[in-house]
Amino acid sequence: MSDTGIGARMQRKEDHRFITGKGRYTDDINLPGQAVGYFLRSPHAHAEIKKIDTRKAEKAPGVLCVLTGEDAAADNIGGVICGWMIHSKDGSPMKAGPHPVLAQGKVRHVGDQVAVVVAHTSAQAKAAAELINVTYKVLDANVDPVASQKRGAPQVHDVASRNTVFEWELGDKAATDAAFSSAAHVTTLDLVNNRLAPNAMEPRAAIGSYDAGEDHYTLYTTSQNPHVARLVISAFVGLAPEHKLRVIAPDVGGGFGSKIFIYAEEVVCLWASRRAGGVPVKWVADRSEAFLTDANGRDHVTRAELATDANGKILGLRAKTIANMGAYLSTFASSVPTYLYATLLSGQYNIPNIYAEVDAVYTNTSPVDAYRGAGRPEATYVVERLMETAARELNMDPAELRARNFINSFPHQTPVIMCYDAGDYSASQKKAMEMIDYAGFEKRKSAAARKGKLRGIGFSNYIEACGIAPSAAVGSLGAGVGLWESAEVRVNPVGTVEILTGSHSHGQGHETTFAQLVSDRLGIPADQVAIVHGDTDKVQFGMGTYGSRSGAVGMTAISKALDKIEAKAKKVAAHVMEASESDVEFKDGSFSVKGTDKKMAFGEVALSAYVAHKFPTSEIEPGLKEGAFHDPTNFTFPAGCHICELEVDADTGVTEIVDWVAVDDFGNIINPMIVEGQVHGGIAQGVGQALTEAVVYDEGGQLLTGSYMDYCMPRADNLPSFRLDFTKTECPSNPLGIKGCGEAGAIAAPAAVMNALTSALGVKDVPMPASPQNVWNAMAHLREAAE
């Protein structure tokens, strides 16, 4: 292994600019003559718009234009779309209401965009927005997802009666019901998977710029997938065809899913720039705006049941989930509580019968879509809470119950679509138990009790499906796009390399790991490799970064393009060295001729390819540049075992995580330092879900957690240091043998925390987040017992 090859703990190439303040995020970009866009947003959760009077605002100082939904309709600006079609049990297509870029006729959540003011300065735009007079007829709000389906609940969209977007199912109902009727034991849990705000630290931002001379648009935006943004804005919004629209996602300060989606503000900045006569229009969300408008995550209400025989063998699993979609269907919203959720309900276990029903509902809240893990944390939470609870009810050790049910031969076809290709779940559980000294837990619990603390331990043996995804498979399930990835390798005449990738890095370190792959394959130092991403004018097309796909799919595309580079370079080298192509070998960065001392460095071959003096250009084209599109044949299935140990202060309800071990199987690892960082961050977000975070609306649909004053982000002192290790089964579906690692921590963590907490308190459930208040409330039985 070289210092910069696969497996090296190489420092990140991108870090220099970030640690010196030279990162270039969207808000750091200022175009000449740029104006500011400010959105007037709805103060009501649900209201009819009777009238919008913009006359005063238009005359206010510095104002270039004021636009409303009527203007958008007049200009034929289409709405933003949901790109995944789900069909209900009865075969009917999902009921997607319109999602205009500026509200038309109705506002459906607090923060819904009503108008945009474009002015020379932010202060002018804000001042003018206060002069817009909107006449609303306020309607009752529908906030509770469970109540939303009841008769008489306020209707968010006319198209969706009982606010129901779809009633979907997966699995064999009859077989599962039969398994339950024969079961020796049934464990039932009612679980709420709390709504979360993704909170990438960089708020969303966009600059739209229209060039009237070329009739061409440029959008700078905080996006995880600029090409998909361009596609949607072209094909559905209809603002400009793709060749007239350039989308640039420069440095992006975290995404976690929330920057996958195509948001109204991006479209409006482009359109407003045209309407303002080509003046670039910049919009930067403040955090309060982010809380109102960024797509949220999770928000499930689930009844889950697990049927077991007398020996703890699982016979079946049933789940009925109500998934809150918010007021509009965001870009991939419908896929999250369906194919990204119910397909993982088998967990790491042999479960012969599974049946899941999911009702997706509209409410007068901000939209919900993919957030780190997207569906898989919800699935893991259901399965792993069920396993722990079943073990307690059956008086079995939870580790033993798991071990008894592990899948241990592969490939394994679950009853819910997924075919697991490789894994060793016993190995990760065994290692994690050793690391945490599972055997010594009772001693530690007694020691804690002597200090007045309640100590608990909890497992989460997660599995996820990522590296999304085989295009034909997702197409058959309703996806509107294919989920391959593209790459182009450009070798320069001096032998340095540019990689153009459709993946997008917003913290994942692609500039480093992708360069490591190239370094490894071509035998050149990583600093001779540049990674180009995030610009539709440079990279031809790409599907972007989410679903832990950039390694398994994005890097495989690079790897395939590198295969082609190697093949062509071999041809060139054979001619130059006057040898037969079959005698040329490529190793450690040089081409040699078998049985001779003839040798050419990679850079020399690159130069020869461009000079083109020594090979017949009728047979071999000059130059050295290759591209590849890679469509995966399967998902990848990272899995592992996380164990959390925590202590509860019974007087205050404060929970402190005192130890955390994570043993993950990500297959081969390109850069362990970066992978560990991904796991740390994922766990922190999962702990945030379990202990601190929740988006809360009041009954009228007003957001109560609209800033960091009330939305509790995990801080450094809420978290421990984490102890990580790995096991390895190589992924058979890609040549690198790698699996996704970006979401694993967030998927595993909530169940580990809540299993530990319920074990500490001796209760069946505590609502997430297990804030001090919720924990204190859950301890009422202990206080009563003491009295």
Add this chain to the structure above:
Amino acid sequence: MPAISMTVNGEKVCGEVEGRTLLVEFIRNNLGKTGTHVGCDTSQCGACVVHVDGKAIKSCTALAVACDGASVDTIEGLAQNGKLHPMQEAFREHHGLQCGFCTPGMIMAGIDIVKRKGKKLKEETIREELEGNICRCTGYHNIVKAIQAGAAKM
């Protein structure tokens, strides 16, 4: 509009601001130093931390005009003659950053911790002292390690 002047990263700068212009706006918009970021509007995230007269403050919660005459240090001024500050170096070495957005504030906060608490820092101290800095990517694990290591080398 009041005219103000201050010393930023050792250089004298001046400009005209409104009363309401925030220090962070002056730094980013007037001076073009965009390494100082804004991540919230309630003075909590710490992406905007700079040093004013040697002390870490949130530049989103200070008026530029109130810093007239002050000496301000931002992330851009840390490296000297092309050599990174030990705290910057430590963040890279220990992978203390991912998306990089909170990083300038974290590094400025880290240096301030060392100024107040010394070079030998316990993990617990660092975690407590980072109360005013939010990171969403790293889970703080490597930030804590980086500050500990950077402190030792300062």
Add this chain to the structure above:
Amino acid sequence: MYEFEYHRPKKLADAVKLIKSKKEGKLMSGGMTLIPTMKQRLASPTDVIDLSGLGNFGVSVSKTKVTIKAGTTHAEVASNSDLKKAVPALAALAGMIGDPHVRHRGTLGGSVANADPAADYPAALLALNAKVVTDSRTIEADKFFKGLFETALRANEIIKQVSFDIPAKSAYSKMPNPASRYAMVGVFVADFGNKGVRVGVTGAKGSAYREKAMEKALSADFSAGAIAGLKIKADDMNADIHASAEYRAHLVGVMAKRAVGAAK
């Protein structure tokens, strides 16, 4: 933020003159509350009079008495070595306000004048029987905190300093709001020996207050056991998504016991 005119007087008298002459003037000390409030467009003063130019800061500790000038930052209070010896609880309290960056700018005077129901200082001022000295008079802490963001300060009155007698022992125990880190409940206990015990509570109600039943019990017996049986009523406690009234009432008891146990 709405535009305003900025002033930074060098003398208290000038500050008083300025605030009196402006239509809707607002005094700013550290600005840690005022600036965010103005950013949210919830305050729109015509003039902001910045008191940071007065040079009115510093902590002085005599044998029996502590005086802290209004412009003293939380960081200065937290790190003052004389205060740490005389009333370590107050230094510790200051070190729990906001975060290190906020403590470098926020001041005692600003916090006291703002009288946020979840601020830390009011609990201490009540328990320490402090006197708030303004440009025109002296107000006892008991008469200073009137309600939600409401104090006895007249419009245009400026706090100069706060002073109090050094207690025999004291401690502050705080349960922070998990998100904002303001006090969800904070209890400051001060034992003045034969002059009795005072207990100041913040975060729990619309305004900081004294828990007199506890004071009585602790004056007789300064031990956690002495207040263990006291039931704190939840009737007029604050309630929000982070803490119900019942939970807050419970926390008042827990924090008080912890403060008594930690007092030195």
